[in-house]
Amino acid sequence: MPPPRSSPRIHPLGDAAALVDLGRRLDTALNTRCLHLAAALRKHHAVREAIAGYASVVVHYDPEQISFRGLSAAVRRLAGLRARAAPVGRLHRIPVAYDGPDLEATADALKLEVRELVRLHTAPYYRVFMVGFVPGWAYLGPLDPRLELPRRRVPRTSVPAGSVAIAGLQTGVYPLPTPGGWHLIGTTSVPMFLPQSDPPSLLRPGDRVRFFASAG
Amino acid sequence: MSAEAVLRVLKPGPFSLVQDLGRPGHRLGGVPEGGAMDRFALVAANLLVGNSEGAGALECALGGPDLVALRPCLVATTGADFAPSVNGQPVAGWTSHFLAPGDQLTFSGRRQGARCYVGVDGGLAGDRWLGSVATYLLVRRGGVEGRPLKAGDELGRAGPGVRPAVAGRFLPPAGRPAYASPARLAAVPGPHLSRLSPASRRALFRESFRVSRDADRMGFRLEGPPLEITGPELLSFGLAGGCLQVPASGQPILLMADHQTAGGYPVVAGVARADLPLAAQLLPGDELRFEKCGVEEAHQRWRRLRAGLETLRS
Numbered sequence: 001m002p003p004p005r006s007s008p009r010i011h012p013l014g015d016a017a018a019l020v021d022l023g024r025r026l027d028t029a030l031n032t033r034c035l036h037l038a039a040a041l042r043k044h045h046a047v048r049e050a051i052a053g054y055a056s057v058v059v060h061y062d063p064e065q066i067s068f069r070g071l072s073a074a075v076r077r078l079a080g081l082r083a084r085a086a087p088v089g090r091l092h093r094i095p096v097a098y099d100g101p102d103l104e105a106t107a108d109a110l111k112l113e114v115r116e117l118v119r120l121h122t123a124p125y126y127r128v129f130m131v132g133f134v135p136g137w138a139y140l141g142p143l144d145p146r147l148e149l150p151r152r153r154v155p156r157t158s159v160p161a162g163s164v165a166i167a168g169l170q171t172g173v174y175p176l177p178t179p180g181g182w183h184l185i186g187t188t189s190v191p192m193f194l195p196q197s198d199p200p201s202l203l204r205p206g207d208r209v210r211f212f213a214s215a216g
Numbered sequence: 217m218s219a220e221a222v223l224r225v226l227k228p229g230p231f232s233l234v235q236d237l238g239r240p241g242h243r244l245g246g247v248p249e250g251g252a253m254d255r256f257a258l259v260a261a262n263l264l265v266g267n268s269e270g271a272g273a274l275e276c277a278l279g280g281p282d283l284v285a286l287r288p289c290l291v292a293t294t295g296a297d298f299a300p301s302v303n304g305q306p307v308a309g310w311t312s313h314f315l316a317p318g319d320q321l322t323f324s325g326r327r328q329g330a331r332c333y334v335g336v337d338g339g340l341a342g343d344r345w346l347g348s349v350a351t352y353l354l355v356r357r358g359g360v361e362g363r364p365l366k367a368g369d370e371l372g373r374a375g376p377g378v379r380p381a382v383a384g385r386f387l388p389p390a391g392r393p394a395y396a397s398p399a400r401l402a403a404v405p406g407p408h409l410s411r412l413s414p415a416s417r418r419a420l421f422r423e424s425f426r427v428s429r430d431a432d433r434m435g436f437r438l439e440g441p442p443l444e445i446t447g448p449e450l451l452s453f454g455l456a457g458g459c460l461q462v463p464a465s466g467q468p469i470l471l472m473a474d475h476q477t478a479g480g481y482p483v484v485a486g487v488a489r490a491d492l493p494l495a496a497q498l499l500p501g502d503e504l505r506f507e508k509c510g511v512e513e514a515h516q517r518w519r520r521l522r523a524g525l526e527t528l529r530s
Contacts, residue, residue: 011406011407012404012405012406012407012486012511013406013407013455013456013459013483013486014404014456014457014458014459014486014487014488014489014514015404015486015488015489015511015514015515015518016456016489017454017456017486019407019453019454019483021407024451026451048240048241049240049241049243049244051243051244051454051477051478052454053451053452053453053454053478054451054452054453055451055453056451056453056454057454058453058454058455058456060240060243060456063515063518067511067512067515068511068512130452130478131244131245131246131478132243132246132452132454132455132476132477132478133246133452133476133477133478133479134246134354134476134477135245135246135247135354135355136245136246137246137478139452139478175246176354176355178354193355195345195355195357198242198245198346199242199244199245199246199247200242200245200247200346201244201245201246204244205244
């Protein structure tokens with residue numbers, strides 16, 4: 001079913017950015033609409049950056065070139081345009097050693113055998129819904145609902161780079177050593193943060209990712 | 217680093233970083249704009265020594281470094297007042313001063329504010345990453361090997377020194393941000409303000425908050441009346457500097473220069489760009505208040521603040 005084309009809600013995010021809210025669902029079609037709107041906004045002379053979220057777009061604009069009201073009108077006009085064919089994201093196949101410190105506890109909490117957890121985590125082609133938080137972090141999903149768990153009650157103060165983790169209906173790979181509250185089920189040697197590249201992130205919005213179990 | 221070293225670091229100060237106006241345009245890869253916390257002070261420091269606005273300069277938090285000139289140069293200190301001296305003689309802030317080789321620029325103590333900026337004619341060189349020399353500690357890029365200064369570092373010039381070097385150029389107090397503690401920050405109501413309970417909504421714009429010890433270049437966690445959030449969790453979305461997030465704990469977080477580029481906590485307000493320099497000069501324990509402000513009014517405040525810099529253009 002095509003996504004509904006209701007007029008987006010546009011809110012100021014301070015005085016040089018705006019949040020364009022297109023919906024509330026974790027939904028590939030809605031996310032595709034966000035990617036299209038962000039791409040269209042980037043061509044506007046007064047827009048500096050446009051970043052798609054799961055179901056929203058954040059627009060960074062130059063207030064010396066356009067007012068908030070003018071920006072809102074431009075956003076509504078562009079959001080109403082019919083999107084072209086979906087951009088074809090790249091496919092990444094990423095090896096994972098399922099040896100994370102939370103693997104056993106996560107399987108127990110989900111009432112699954114470890115082998116079954118691995119099978120469910122490696123089965124889907126995940127979509128990159130959004131890149132952000134820290135350089136190289138990609139929000140991947142949706143996860144098989146049988147793997148859905150709330151975040152850890154107490155986040156770790158440091159999670160090693162390369163940790164493969166799940167939380168809610170999302171999965172991802174920590175690109176850098178950062179604090180984190182997701183469940184660590186494995187590790188990969190594929191770097192997510194690429195400081196020599198521009199953008200310095202292996203994964204980009206709209207890409208697809210499939211994990212496969214490797215010996216490590 | 218550039219061949220022409222202009223300053224040597226005798227003592228680094230508590231936390232001194234090379235910064236510029238950051239690396240906009242890379243949020244798509246999760247990279248924040250970064251750069252100076254007090255962008256006005258960095259721009260003023262550069263204009264005072266004849267540089268372009270976004271040249272590399274030093275951002276010195278909590279206290280200043282001891283620097284010795286290796287070549288003739290112009291310097292200017294802006295932002296926080298750390299009582300600058302040249303060869304032991306106190307000198308005025310927001311003013312360009314000539315240093316001859318061997319002259320020392322030192323700071324005797326913190327009188328006001330949190331971050332002092334030191335501009336040098338020609339601009340400071342640094343490791344360039346994604347078009348900027350701004351030090352980004354999380355990924356250890358930019359500046360001097362992506363780290364704070366240490367004793368013995370030599371700071372290079374990015375370009376030729378400015379000729380003629382004009383000492384004594386000055387930005388009067390009327391042209392500067394109205395630094396104060398408690399700070400009053402103009403804030404535009406945010407997308408999720410309606411998720412605050414009515415009492416919390418009133419408290420946000422009426423009560424005062426305090427910067428907690430959990431405050432760095434990424435953001436300041438604030439203490440004050442707990443803010444009560446209602447409604448389901450949000451899907452993650454993009455963020456901007458100055459956003460005021462409210463996690464479930466009810467302790468708001470003010471996002472600063474090196475903030476995360478995405479998150480899912482409700483954003484209840486966004487501090488106007490014109491007042492982010494005031495926030496950048498706060499330390500743990502300092503008080504602040506948020507004053508409700510419309511977007512257009514925030515743009516006007518920005519234009520008024522910028523007008524103060526126009527006198528520095530030669």
